Amino acid sequence: MSTAATLTPAAFTTLSFDQKLDRLAEVAVRVGAGLQPDQELVITAPIDALPLVRLITAHAYKAGAKLVTTFFADDATTLARYQLAPDATFDYAPTWYYDAIAAAYRSGAARMGITGANPALLAQQDPTKVSRANVAVSKAYKPAMEIITRHEINWTIVAAATPAWAALVFPNEAPDAALAKLWDAIFASSRITGDDPIADWKRHNANIKRRVDLLNAKRFHSLRFYTPDNATDLTVGLADQHLWAGGGTTSGNGFFCNPNIPTEECFTTPHKSRVNGHVAASKPLSHQGTLIENIRCTFKDGKITHATATAGEAAINKLISTDEGARQLGEVALVPNPSPIAQSGVLFWNTLFDENAASHIALGQAYSTCLIGGEKMSNEELAKLGANESLIHVDWMIGGPTMNVDGISSNATPEALMRNGDWV
Ligand code: ZN
Ligand code: ZN
16 A cells, blocks of 8 residues: 555554554554555444554545444443343344445445453353344344455454453453553564564565465365374364465455454365364353353264363353354364464463464354355355355364374375474
8 A cells, every 4th residue: 555654663662552552553454454545444343442443543544545434332331231131132133233334345345343342241141142142143244244254355353452351361460450461462463563564464474375375285185183182183174175275365355454463374164064073172262252161072074963161061052053054163274383372371362362372163154265266156056065154153272282283185194284283
């Protein structure tokens, strides 16, 4: 882009907090969304992220945005609904709102999601109510979500530290110190602390692309994940015509974007009927305000036949009962254990960060862009190749410092891809 100003060149530690936040905002607009002159931008954000949203909006207009519109959410008002609204209303979602979002995308708007809500907001609420509300939203959101999973538009998700989230990540710190620490962790993992973050992101994307090209050249039939303690021994068949992806991507509208900031993963589409074995999660999962810990699942011919958890077991079983595809896989991703997020040792309770700290699998909807020619196929054609379809897409972490991964070729020969969590 031509109209954006250059980033502050001073050493990161000498910058004020506002200057650091401004850098994140500029990277969100230029590297994340890849916003184009005369393009609309639709932002969703927690109300606590208002200072970041203001800076993002300024950078968007500097980049030539036609109009920036932000929809704010507030944890306290979300919680009030679960505590006080009539029980019969939890199957309702405002379809008019999600239709408007989809209409904005169709008319050319870019999307930016800012994550930062309290990951444990709904932990004490009735899991049935939470699940009913989530299903209603997933159905209403589907038309907009399909535009995103098909990468028809340029989009990104970035993070803003909020007090409740920070308190969960750093429970032993005073509120101000916890918030500062979470911001520092976001700045570092979002790769904005170097002298030239835009150049750093170019280099990072090139590194991921090299790995993606290598995996695509192998044409593996399946991947086998296994740990020495046998907590995990899972074979994940890959979809016919699967395509590995990672880092930045050119969307259907021709604009280059980085859908996730941060991002470290190489990911592809598994075959929905060719997953067998057992797997243990390596990190807890925060899903829509509930916390699910120590997930263990058994797969047979692609489907979860048994799922347990030491906390949130009802939530995980509700989740995989959302629809037919919810107990099958839509994504498999490789992340080396030495990734900066993993090395920080911080458990974020937020998928954007935790999924970039460990190899993972995702239940539910597959990305059609992870199949050769997939973005132009009908849902029936995608299903024939093994791509899963569901209202949900939930990543959960299985990798760690003891994870081994083999790539298995179509003549059943294993090739070591990862040993002890890192690339061979
Ligand atoms: Zn992923
Ligand atoms: Zn995912």
